[in-house]
Amino acid sequence: MTRFSFLPVALLCLGLSACGSLFKPAAPQAVVPPKFAAAPANATPMDIAPQWWTVFNDSVLNDLQDRLLQGSLNLQLMASKVRQAQASVALAQSSLWPSVNLNAGGARAQEKSSSANAFSIATPLTWEWDVWGRMSAQTALAQANLQASQEDVALARLSAQASLVQTYVALRTAQRQAAVLRQAIQAYSKALSLTQIRYEAGVVSAADVAQAELQLHTTQAQAVDVESTRLQLQNALAVLLGEAPGALNLTQTDAWLFLPPLPAMLPASVIQQRPDIRAAAQRVMAAQAQLGVAQAAFFPSFSFAANLGYRSSDLANIFSASSLLWSLGPSMALNLVDGGQRKAAQAEARAALDTVGISYRQTVLQALQEVEDNLVAAQQLQQQSQAQGQALQAAQRNLGIAQAQYTAGTVSYLNVVTAQASALTAERSLLDIQSRQLLASTQLMKNLAAPWPMDTVAPASNQ
Numbered sequence: 001m002t003r004f005s006f007l008p009v010a011l012l013c014l015g016l017s018a019c020g021s022l023f024k025p026a027a028p029q030a031v032v033p034p035k036f037a038a039a040p041a042n043a044t045p046m047d048i049a050p051q052w053w054t055v056f057n058d059s060v061l062n063d064l065q066d067r068l069l070q071g072s073l074n075l076q077l078m079a080s081k082v083r084q085a086q087a088s089v090a091l092a093q094s095s096l097w098p099s100v101n102l103n104a105g106g107a108r109a110q111e112k113s114s115s116a117n118a119f120s121i122a123t124p125l126t127w128e129w130d131v132w133g134r135m136s137a138q139t140a141l142a143q144a145n146l147q148a149s150q151e152d153v154a155l156a157r158l159s160a161q162a163s164l165v166q167t168y169v170a171l172r173t174a175q176r177q178a179a180v181l182r183q184a185i186q187a188y189s190k191a192l193s194l195t196q197i198r199y200e201a202g203v204v205s206a207a208d209v210a211q212a213e214l215q216l217h218t219t220q221a222q223a224v225d226v227e228s229t230r231l232q233l234q235n236a237l238a239v240l241l242g243e244a245p246g247a248l249n250l251t252q253t254d255a256w257l258f259l260p261p262l263p264a265m266l267p268a269s270v271i272q273q274r275p276d277i278r279a280a281a282q283r284v285m286a287a288q289a290q291l292g293v294a295q296a297a298f299f300p301s302f303s304f305a306a307n308l309g310y311r312s313s314d315l316a317n318i319f320s321a322s323s324l325l326w327s328l329g330p331s332m333a334l335n336l337v338d339g340g341q342r343k344a345a346q347a348e349a350r351a352a353l354d355t356v357g358i359s360y361r362q363t364v365l366q367a368l369q370e371v372e373d374n375l376v377a378a379q380q381l382q383q384q385s386q387a388q389g390q391a392l393q394a395a396q397r398n399l400g401i402a403q404a405q406y407t408a409g410t411v412s413y414l415n416v417v418t419a420q421a422s423a424l425t426a427e428r429s430l431l432d433i434q435s436r437q438l439l440a441s442t443q444l445m446k447n448l449a450a451p452w453p454m455d456t457v458a459p460a461s462n463q
Contacts, residue, residue, distance in 0.1 A: 028284045028360050052449035053165050056438075057258040060250065061168050064241065065161060071242030072160050075153070082153055085146035092142040095135050098127035098304075106315070119318050122309025122325070129303060134296035137289045144286035151279035158275055158446055160240065165442045167236050173435040174230040175252050177428055181223040184424050188216040191420075195413060208413035215417050219424070257438055260445075271367050271447055280360040287356045291349040297342045300334035367447075374443040381437045388430045395423040 053065055069075065104121040130136050192212040198204045238248035271277070306328035312318040335342070402419035405411040 026285070026288065028281050028357065050449055052445040053161060053442075055258070055260045055445060056165075058168075058255075061165065061257070064164060064168065064237065067241050068160060068164055069157070072157075072240065075157055075160060079153060082146070082149045085142070085149040089139070089142040089146050092135070092139040095128070096130060096139065098125055100125045103309070117313045117315070118311070119313070119315045120309060120311040121318065122307055122311075124309075125304075125306040127304045128301060131302050132296040132299040134293055134299075134301075137292035137296060141286050141289035141293065144282045144289060148279045148282035148286065151275045151282060155275035155279060158449075162442055162446055164237070164240050166439055167233055167240065169257065169435055169438045169442070171230060171233040171237065171250070172253075172255075172257065173431055174226055174233060176256070176431050177226045178223060178230060178252075180424070180427050180431065181219055181226060184219050184420075185216065185223060188212070188219055188420065191416070192216050203409070204413065211413050211417050215420060256434070259434075259437060259441060271371055272364070274367050274447060276363055277360075277367055280356070280363040283356045284353070284360050287349070287353040291346070291353055294342070294346040294349040297335070297345065300332050302330060302332050304328075304330050370443060371447055374440045377440040378437065378444065381433055381440060385430065385433045385437060388426065388433050392423070392426040392430050395419070395426040399423045 051062075051065070053061055101124050102121075103124065106117070106119045108115060108117050128135070192209070195204060195208050195212040199206060199209050234248055234250060235245035237250075238245050241248065306326075308326045310318045310320075310323040311325055312320070312323040317323065399416075399419040399422070402411065402415045406413060406416045
């Protein structure tokens with residue numbers, strides 16, 4: 001009779017446990033404006049791999065990105081947080097299984113006028129049935145936090161990769177600016193020499209020589225400033241790679257990055273692949289699971305315990321049949337009075353869920369704003385680049401005319417200086433616009449790129 005009295009309760013608990021959690025998290029759905037809900041079939045003219053920077057066709061940039069994954073200290077720090085979250089998932093999952101221990105002990109005790117030895121060895125088993133889904137919700141909470149941590153690593157890596165591209169573009173722009181200024185310095189040096197010859201011949205005044213010297217030295221000062229900027233950007237690249245400032249040495253080149261065609265619109269389904277949006281969604285699911293844990297606390301808990309062992313006053317006979325002890329059976333526990341602790345925990349979980357829900361919607365809106373801003377910027381900068389290119393051609397023609405007129409003696413050297421300054425400004429402005437085009441493209445490439453596989457999100461530590 002005693003042996004089977006616990007069976008109905010045990011079967012009931014196992015049956016309820018098989019029903020699964022009563023509180024299952026669900027992925028949030030963001031409401032996006034209709035213009036972002038869909039896009040034409042040709043809105044994304046290319047499929048971009050997770051290595052999205054390769055569309056720029058720059059071998060140096062590709063090599064720097066490979067070095068970034070190995071050397072970035074920030075990525076290594078984020079990877080350690082992922083490993084902590086993985087351990088938390090394993091810990092939460094272990095609570096779903098029975099726990100078996102081995103206890104052994106010996107003691108000598110005195111009672112009244114006699115004393116005796118007591119030796120025991122036992123293997124107790126305890127198993128809490130997840131009837132209401134509390135432990136399943138805890139596991140779901142840990143898994144959601146793990147996936148959020150993985151998305152945080154993906155976001156950190158994406159941000160580091162974008163920062164590397166942006167810094168590299170700025171560095172290449174500074175190199176191109178320096179090349180333009182070197183060419184201008186050479187031209188202005190020749191112009192100064194010719195002006196000095198004309199002055200010595202009595203053809204022009206000393207004012208023309210002074211103006212030529214002013215133009216040359218001003219441009220030399222600009223070249224020094226650009227070179228300082230280039231060196232600072234190169235140091236910034238070194239730090240991004242986890243290297244000491246000054247350790248990175250890049251060959252100077254005038255080559256420019258390939259600018260890929262860009263879509264006119266991106267569907268929201270593409271934008272929602274961003275790691276920050278996926279991380280925010282996982283945090284919503286984690287908050288839902290936490291609320292499930294708080295709600296399950298209002299229900300009783302069911303557990304099963306069993307114990308098998310031996311106890312004897314004689315160590316030599318401890319494993320004899322007469323020393324055998326065993327017990328097993330289910331139990332139930334219900335907290336009747338807690339001073340409002342469970343209600344407070346439930347209210348806190350609901351407030352946390354509201355907070356992350358609002359944060360998720362805000363993250364989606366910020367993502368849409370970033371994409372829309374850069375789509376507009378890319379389109380406008382394309383038109384601006386064309387107009388500025390035409391302005392540069394006009395400035396160069398004007399410079400040629402001014403130089404010819406000055407040689408003929410029909411205008412003063414001030415006209416040449418003004419034309420030189422206009423042509424140099426126009427060329428440097430064009431370089432700046434082209435740089436801004438690439439930076440806008442960088443922001444869009446991040447959103448077009450396919451997500452990285454989860455098994456490559458957390459790089460291994462070098463330590």
